[in-house]
Amino acid sequence: MPREQGRDVEAMRESRPVLVSVNDVSMAYNGAYAVRSASFDLERGRFLTILGPSGSGKTTLLRLIAGFGRATSGEIFINGQPVSAVPPHKRSIGMVFQRLALFPHLTAAENVAFPLKMRRHDATTIAGKVTRFLELVKLGGLGGRRIHELSGGQQQRVAIARALVFEPDLLLLDEPLAALDRKLREDMQLEFRRIQRELGVTTINVTHDQREALVMSDEVIVMDAGKIQQKARPAETYRNPRNAFVANFIGVTGFVEGTATSVSGGLVRMSHGNVELAGIMAGDAAPPRIGQSLVGAIRAEQVRIAADRRQLGGLDTIVTGEIAEAIFEGERIVYEVRVAALGGVILRVFDHDPAEHSQFEPGAHVSLGWNASDVRLYGMD
C-alpha cells in the first residue's frame, strides 16, 4: 500500500491531526478507470503535491475532493466526516482552477468578495477582508479592475485571493501555474509557499512539473495510470523512488538491466553479459532470488565522466562508452553516452564544470564511473 511508504519518517516529525483522508477511492468514466484505489491521509497545515504525467488522474482526484462528481467507489473524509453526500458549496474548500475560472463580469475585488457574499457576511466585514486578501497577494489598489484588464500573473493572484478569502479548511490548486512563463511560474511558486505558510492552510497542489513538486511541497504523491505510485517527502521521493516509474519520472535517470548473481548484506550483485554491476534494492523490497531479472536506476548527477578510467578513482563501478550527444543547457552540459557492453543503453551524465565544457565531442570514447550504493534496483516482473 502506498500509504505505508515512509511511515518511519512520518513518525519522526511532529504528528498533526489528519484533515483529508482518501480511502480506496476509484473513479471510472464509462468503465475506464481514471483513478484506481487511491488512498492517502493529509495532515492539517501540510502542502501536498500530486505529480504525474498527463492523463494520470490528478485532476479527477482533485475534483472528487472538491465535490465535483461522485467517486465510483471509496470514500473521502474531511475532518473525519465522510463527504460523498456533501455538495461542493457546503464543503469549506477553496480551489484555484487550471484556467482560473474568474468571473469575467465582475471586478477583481468583486471576485474576491463573491465567496463572502455567498456566505452572507455583512458589508463591512466583506470590505475589510477583500482589502486584506488583495494586499496579501500584492494587488492592493487594483481591486477596481475588470479581470480582462489584469495581466496573467495578476489574474492568478485574484484567483488565489478568491480561493483563500473565506479561510477554507483546504486549498486545492489544479496546475494554476502551468500556463505561465518560467520566470513568473517560479515567482508564483514562492508566492504560493509564502501565502500558504502565512495562513497555514492545508493545500493540495496538482502539477506535472517535477521541479515545482520538489520545491513547494511537504509531501509528494506520484501518480501514474490512475494509481498512486508513491507518497513521501520530496527528498525521500527523489532519493528513494519506490519503483522504476517514479525513478524515471523524477530526475534524470539511466537504467541498466542485469541478472542477480549474489546477495550480501544490502548489496545485490548482478551481471549484464560479462559486466559486473551492483546496487541496493529500492525501498522495502525483499532481496531478489539469484537469477532474477533486475533493473538498476542511476541518477545522472551520480555518474562521473572522464577520458580515462584512472581519473575515476574511488568509484566502484566503471564502464566505457561513446558520446552519442552533448547537449549544452547553459549552466551545465548533458552528455548522452552509449554503453555497448550494457546492450547499447544510453546513460546521461551532467557536467557542471564550465572550464571543462565541450571537453568531449560526439564519437569520443569515455569512461563512466559510479558507486554501487547509488544504484537502486527494482525487480522486473
Next chain:
Amino acid sequence: MTAPRSKSIVLWTFVISVLVLLSAPTIVVIGASFTSGNMIAFPPEGLSLKWYAKIAQATELWDAFLRSLYAAAICTIIAIPAGTLAGIALAKYPIRFATSVQMYLLLPFTIPLIGSGIGLMLVFGEARLLGQLWPVGVAVCVINLPFMIWAVSASAASLDPDLELAAANCGAPPLSTFIHVTIPGVMPGIISGSLLMFILALNEFLVSLLLVDARIVTLPVQIYNSIRSIITPDLAAVSVVFVACAVAAVFLLDRLVGLEIFLKSK
C-alpha cells in the same frame, strides 16, 4: 506589385456593389420621403419635410405604431424567460430529444409563415381571442422563439463550465450560481436575442394580418392597407421612421454588448 492592386480593385468593386444592392431600397425610401411633390418618386422632386409633418398628425398611423410597440413588447417579455431557460438547457444538459429540438430550431426557416399563421389563427379563434392585440405578441413570440433560443444557447455553449463549479466552490448553492454566474455569462445572448425578437415582432406583418381586425391593426398592416388605395410619400416617411427604430436598436445593441459579440453570436 500589380497583382495585389488589381485584386484589391476587384474586391472593392464587389464590396461596393453588394453594399449598394443592400442599401438601395432603404436609400430609395429615405429619398422619396423627403419629396415636396405629391407622388412617391425617386429621385425626389424638391426637398421638404411636409410628409413627416403629415404623418406626425396622422393619428391612425401613430396608434398603429403604438400597437406594434405593444405587441413587440409582449413578445419580448415572454421570449426573455422562455428563450433564456430553453437556450441554457439546450447548451448545457444532454437533452433526450436533441434532434427534435434541433428540428424545432429550424422551424422559422422551414414552415411557411402563412402556414403557421393560419394555424395560430385557428388556435386563437378556437380560444375566442381574435380581435385582441396581445395574442399577436404571443403568436409572434411562438414563431420567432428559436432565434432567442439560438442566441442564448450560443452564449451558453461558449461559457466556461468551470465558472459554475467555481461558484459552487465559493459556496454558492445552485440557484445563486444560476443568478450570479450563469445569467450574467449568457447576458450578451439574452440582450442580442431579445433585441432581435423585438425588431422581428415590430416588423411582423403576415401574422398580424391574420390575427387582427380592422380596429386594432399594427403598423405594417396599416401601411399595407394604405398602399392598397394610393401610394403617397407619407408611407415612405413612415418607413423611414421604422428604419430609424431598427437602427436605434442596433445602436443600442452595440452600446450594450458590442456588435462583434452579436456578429459572432456569442
